[in-house]
Amino acid sequence: MALALPVAQWGKAPSTADVLQTVFDSVPQISDTIFKRRLIAEADEVDDGQKALMALQEKIRLHTQAVRNWGYFSEVKQICRELYASLDAKLEAAAGYTFSDILDVSESILTTIEQRGNDHMDALKRVLSARDSKTMVEGYFREFPDLVGTPEGLLDVIPEGTSREGVMGFLMSHADLRHSADMSVTASEIAAMTGKKKDQVERILRMLSIEPGELADHKIEHMFLSNPVWARPGIYLGSGYMFVMPQAIFSHINEIMWNVATSAKIESDLSDRRATYLEDKTESVIRSVLPTSTIKKNAKWVVGAQQFETDIIAVIDKTIFLAEAKSHRLTPQGLRGAPDRLKRHLNEMVVAPSIQSERLARHIVAARAGDADSLRITQSLSLDAGNVDQIIRISLTLDDLSVLSSSEEELAKAGLIPDGHNLAPAMHIADLCCIADILDEEIPFLHYFSERFHFQKHFEIFGDELDFLGVYLSTGFNLGAERKDFYRLMVSGMSGIIDRYYNARDAGIELNKPAPTIHRSYKEIIDKLARTKPGGWTTMGIFILSSASPEEQPKVERGLNRLRQSVTRKKAKPGHDCFMEIVPPLNRKATVGFYVHQAAYANLRREHMKHFAAEALERDDAASCVLFAKNTDNWSSPYEAVLLVQRLEKVVPEIKS
Structure with a gap:
């Protein structure tokens, strides 16, 4: 708004607190008024599809106006x-800088202004720590x-009898007058810091800045959703050049770079x-x-006369991980919520x-069922469809649409999702980097995305991808049975523990990296699965992590200890009172069982495990059962053997997202 006025109209007097x-x-208030005006204008709409689009x-629009950082600073x-x-x-040839x-x-710019701000605050703290007003002014x-x-001259100006707190307020207000200088840089300063030519730096600073009065024709109501300061955050x-929020450069760096490329006429190169x-x-x-996965990139496959391409196919054990990478730009019109562009x-x-x-996922499922055409497709991709338990899908972007990618209900009502389609979550590549960094082991990473599909599908969620990750770290997405009264989730802020870790790391402070809450006994099981990799280890790992919440997992360990006592009683018979099962509250999840035996009866283990697994599948409505055997004489081992049993007629790889 200030830049809509020429500098001559800014006035000379300093800005006082009032x-x-x-x-x-x-x-x-202006922002709130513009928002409410939109709601009033749209209040008469009655069509469900139109309401969903609105x-x-x-x-x-709220995301555009309020949330701008698309990654942590080091990632950005x-x-x-x-x-x-x-x-x-190419840019240097066109613009004289790169x-x-x-x-x-x-x-x-950012480093300089942040350091000046830190120095200012440190100096002010030393001043304000003085025991009396006179010492405080001298320290100032x-x-x-x-x-x-x-x-002495300043003390004469301060009214006699002013309290120590009053003097503190006076000095803080006076010190604030130097902020404009602390937030300003010259081309010479930055050239000396970077070792670049002054004229190069001058051109870059001018490109990043707006001159007072330059926005005279810009409507105030447009500034909240299409603010030119985002792409040019400096004031010439x-x-x-004054940068009151130098971090905004990196918040909007992709738009800045696109504008530079457009001016240099190399936008097609940047798009590629x-x-x-x-x-x-x-x-x-x-x-x-x-x-340990096998990865195919830009995998081409043919249906009839039509050729398709899948960006990433990762095969790991019985799990297929599909990723589509879409680099389309999110334009200013889209950020403003223009319906056609959005x-x-x-x-x-x-x-x-x-x-x-x-x-492709549907062809893999069809090939597993024996469809000849689909088998030809999977074989051309060297995929063993008969060995697939699950398919996980995600979409990656370079612009942040996370606030909408989980709005599955609105997308469906607006007619943007075809009937029967299972939407894959779309996330920024920076979010995937964070998820891979935090969940840096194969089974938890796969489990996150396996359950992420259901989390998005069964809840109306307000939050972004790292909020979802925060929920996962504390719950494993094990939120209990589906309930009609537990449908809307406000998870914004759940990324707090992740934010603190990365922000501290960027500041040079080492904190423990956040990790999923997994009880020791569960962690030992998935670690052994990942280390020994029996056939179906990813499936079994996902099943065990989905069987109980972090609060329930210690109860499982206590139950196993009671079972051990029962099995080791003098009169205990082989196979008697030696089985415990966990039946998750959702039928889509597998039954997980534990068979406890003494070393002397190890020869009966396989027979008993098959019997208990068959009983579990007959008794429960689950399609799969994973059974872990524990030896009372080697109790420290997470398990001695593991058995995965599935009902062939029921097990169809979920096309998860």
């Missing part, structure tokens, strides 16, 4: 370096040596680079977290890639 308070009170529009820097560096030569130059300059002049005048003041980079990064992340973005980045991955 003036700033008026600003702080008024701007949110709900999606408001979600993206790394992704930007990897993404843009290969186009440096994408890497923009990043270097932007980092230097000592900590800020550029002040004009003397401590002739002698220098975005697509290549997203596929490469997706493959790299999945390979890092699923190191529909297009949702289709390109959320719905179409999900349809694409489900198409």
Whole structure:
């Protein structure tokens, strides 16, 4: 709003506390008024499809207005370096500076202003810690040596009898007057810091900044959803450049880079680079977290005369992990909630890639059932469809649509999802990087995405992907039986433990990395499965993690200890009172059983395990049962043997997302 006025109209007097308070009170009221005006204008709509679209529009608008960071700072820097560096030569030929130059300059601006802010606060803390007003004022002049005048002169200005707290407020307000200088940089300063030519830095700073008065024709109501300051967060003041929120450069770095590429007429090159980079990064992340998987990239397959392509196919044991990487841009019109553009973005980045991955998933399921055409497709991809228990699907983007990708009910009501389609979650590549970093073992990573499908499908959720990860760390997505009165979830803020870890790491502070809450006995089982890798180990690992919540897992261990006592009684007979089963509250989950035996009866183990597993499947409505055998004489071992039994007529690989 200030940039809508020429600098001559800004005035010369400093901003006092009462003036700033008026600003702080008024701007949110303007925002709230514009939001309510939209609601009033839309209140007469009665069509369910239109209402659903309006709900999606408001979600993206609120997300546009309030949430801008698409990754933690270290991630943002790394992704930007990897993404843009290969186009440096083309931009330099057109603009005289490179994408890497923009990043270097932007980092230097941020580092400089943050350091000045830290120094300011440290100095002020030392001043305000003084025991009396006179010492405080003397400390003020000592900590800020550029002040004009003397401590005695300032003390004369302060009314006699002012309390110590009053003097503190006076000094803090006066110190605030230097913020504009602390938040300003010159081309010479940044050139010296980065070792770049001054004229290069000047061009970059000018590109990142807006001159007062330049936004005179910009309507205030548009600023909340299409603010030019997002892409040009600096203020050009002739002698220098002021960045009141230098971190905003990286919050909106992709839009900034796209605008630069458009001006240099290399946007088609950047578009191609975005697509290549997203596929490469997706493959790299999945390979890092699923190191024993076999990965195919850009796998082509044919149905009749039509050719299809799947970006990533990762096969690990009996699990197939499908990922589609879609690098389409989220345009300013889409961020404003323009209905046609929003529909297009949702289709390109959320719905179409999900349809694409489900198409192959359905052929794998059909091939497993013996369909000849589908078998030809899976064989052309070297996939053993008969050995597949589950298919997990995700879609990856370079622009953040996480607030809408989980809004499955609204997407369906708006007619954007075809009938019967199971929507795969669409997430930013930075979110996948975080998930792979936090869940850095194969079974928990697969379990997260296996259950993520149901979490999205059965709840109306408000939150982003890292909030979902926060829920998983504390619950394993084991939220009990489905309930009609437990449908809407507000999970915003659940990423707090993750935020603290990454923000501390970016600040050079080492904290323990967040980890899923898994009881020791459960952790030992999945660790042994991952280490020994029996056939179906991913399936069995997912089943055991889905069998009980973190609160219930200690009860399972206590039950096993009681079972051990029963089996080791003198009069205990082989196979008598030696079996315990966990029947999860949802039929889609497998029954998990434990068979406890003494070493002397190990020869009967297989027979007894098959008997108990068959009984469990007959008694329960589950399609699968995994049974772990424990030896009372080797109790420290997580299990001695494991058996996976499934009803062939019921087991159809879930096309999970």
